[in-house]
Amino acid sequence: MKPRFFRIFIIYLFLMFLTISADMDESIKTPGYREYGSAGDIDGTTIVVSIFANDANTGWDDPGDEVKEANINNYINIAASYIEDNVSAYGKSAAFITDFKKNDDLKYRFVTDEKLTDNDYIDNGDPDSLVWEYIASNIDETSLMEKYDADNVIYMLFVDSNEDNTAISCTRTWYDDMPYDSEIVYLFNYDDGYVNGPAVYAHEMLHTFGAPDLYTADSNYNIDDDFVDFAYENMPNDIMLTCSDEVTGDYLYDSVNNEIGEVTAYYVGLTDHSDIVDKWNLYSSEHPVRR
Numbered sequence: 553m554k555p556r557f558f559r560i561f562i563i564y565l566f567l568m569f570l571t572i573s574a575d576m577d578e579s580i581k582t583p584g585y586r587e588y589g590s591a592g593d594i595d596g597t598t599i600v601v602s603i604f605a606n607d608a609n610t611g612w613d614d615p616g617d618e619v620k621e622a623n624i625n626n627y628i629n630i631a632a633s634y635i636e637d638n639v640s641a642y643g644k645s646a647a648f649i650t651d652f653k654k655n656d657d658l659k660y661r662f663v664t665d666e667k668l669t670d671n672d673y674i675d676n677g678d679p680d681s682l683v684w685e686y687i688a689s690n691i692d693e694t695s696l697m698e699k700y701d702a703d704n705v706i707y708m709l710f711v712d713s714n715e716d717n718t719a720i721s722c723t724r725t726w727y728d729d730m731p732y733d734s735e736i737v738y739l740f741n742y743d744d745g746y747v748n749g750p751a752v753y754a755h756e757m758l759h760t761f762g763a764p765d766l767y768t769a770d771s772n773y774n775i776d777d778d779f780v781d782f783a784y785e786n787m788p789n790d791i792m793l794t795c796s797d798e799v800t801g802d803y804l805y806d807s808v809n810n811e812i813g814e815v816t817a818y819y820v821g822l823t824d825h826s827d828i829v830d831k832w833n834l835y836s837s838e839h840p841v842r843r
């Protein structure tokens with residue numbers, strides 16, 4: 553009697569837990585929640601929503617910051633044109649709407665007491681919930697998508713960092729059972745010794761559509777150190793491997809001259825197949841199964 557009762561009780565508890573956690577998941581998902589994240593198919597119209605963040609140590613209210621904001625607007629536009637051109641070379645069509653000077657509903661201000669320029673804080677994904685919740689309560693994504701007839705949304709959060717910054721620009725991409733579907737790019741104006749140029753913006757935007765880094769191992773794609781060596785040998789100018797000019801090693805600020813090669817094209821859904829991905833047993837892109 554007793555053991556059986558215990559087992560039923562455990563099953564009851566388990567079912568109760570499942571019900572509660574399912575309810576919790578539902579309650580925090582944004583309206584119009586998309587199963588594959590806010591940036592899905594690059595073949596379509598994408599709006600880039602720019603969020604300027606003031607944190608514990610940095611802000612966008614100093615003299616000269618307007619010039620930096622204008623530069624950022626320009627860099628996103630260059631990055632978007634670069635992606636549009638490369639997508640059309642694969643016979644598909646991408647249109648990006650990014651200009652927050654022309655469209656003031658694409659620009660927002662986020663304020664936090666946290667230190668966004670702290671490498672551990674960013675690396676652990678600690679700001680994600682804060683930013684997701686900010687987006688859910690302050691940005692009317694559904695109306696924006698209707699107004700711009702958009703299929704995708706990328707959120708870019710800009711931090712006015714300087715040489716004290718220890719964090720590196722990075723992207724929170726969609727993954728299974730994320731509480732919110734917003735794909736967030738954390739873009740530091742200054743990191744790793746340089747002001748970031750348009751190639752970095754394009755690199756991060758491509759992450760939101762599924763592209764992996766090619767310069768470092770990543771178990772989510774089965775990319776190991778041997779594959780990284782192969783990538784450096786065979787695709788040294790791929791934008792997911794480098795954002796610098798191939799010849800000089802410097803960032804460009806008026807154009808992007810890195811490539812969207814076979815592997816990157818496959819993972820952002822521009823092709824259905826890659827011999828290199830097959831040969832190296834990298835994991836399948838999510839794009840073909842989405843269609």
Ligand SMILES: [Zn+2]
Pocket residue numbers: 755756759764765
């Ligand atoms: Zn990256």
